Amino acid sequence: MTANLDPLAVGHRLRDLRTRRRLTLAEVARDSGVSVSTLSRLESGKRGATLEHLVPLARVYRVTLDELVDAPDSADPRVHLRPVDHAYATVIPLTRRVGGPRSFKMVLRPDGREPDPRSHEGYDWIYVLDGRLRLVLAEHDVVLGVGEVAEFDTRTPHWFGCADDRPVELLSIMGPQGERMHVRARPKQARS
Template sequence: MTHDDGELDSLVRKRIRALRVAQGWSLEDLAVRAKVSQSTLSRIENGRRRLALDQLVTLARALDTSLDQLVETDTDDVVSSPMIDAARGLKRWPIKADPGMTVVRQRMTDPPPGDPSRMRAHPGREWLVVLSGTAILLLGNRRLRIETDQAAEFPTMLPHAIGAEGGPCEILGIFDRDARRGHQRGEDAGRASRARR
């Protein structure tokens, strides 16, 4: 296995766990849905069992995603700077947008969570533009610093979390349909978890 294969292997395992946690499911819950034993699923998530294509297909279905999204690796160009149209006095951030997008303006004051298990993963794509301050994007194993007027675009199948650095920041978040649904499910699971306490 090459170094790149090892990184993909680790990334897929983290996505499986993050998607499971984002749904609020235990190992047992996902194991039942995927029709695999709980111990097999645990070994897959922890890297003690080889990833087999047939199991990945089954797990992707059980997690309500596709195999393509589960193994996606196109994450090189995450952060971008605006294009300035001086003649019109405009700043533009190039994104590959689809119809049905949701835009949310948000003020953040807390840093991203230090606990990797609190990172979320779900189908879709997300974009964010930092309007003021500095945002920190945790994306898989990467920690990206996004300054005022910079933007980031990433697949939400990568475990991710966003927070502020050095004081408040204001961001504009843009979600495709799948990412919006993933965030809504995560919020619903969070509310249910807090209600059980």
């Protein structure tokens, strides 16, 4: 795979993805398992990227390998959705654009989690497709049904999940900051 990749072009793309997400080399190294020195050489074009580097970096940046190396679009007009499974949700990216607002379809599974509001930079818009969604937003605790919409500044402590024992399907549109790590809104109680 490295024979067809221009190290300078790939390096520029890697640096652009990292800086747009406001991540340091150390943060990317921690999350990808690729060393800081290797990341630096990849970004400067002094080292060619291999699949061993690209696969974990694509996961960290939440892009496809084609997006990571900026491969040209093919003539195939079909949308190829690649769901990502989390402990309590399946997230399907609906847009592939990097750096701007992104849209996702989410299927939340009931798991008995208690609300744990968190905040981060950005803005979020949520539309309920199916089921009932519980949204805790600062002091508000509301249940949204099919066709209802919520929008909020994500710097406000928030949490959402299933309102009952059925899954919830929703659409979410968020800015690039919304993909970053959530910060705990209140400290957890110390155990005695």
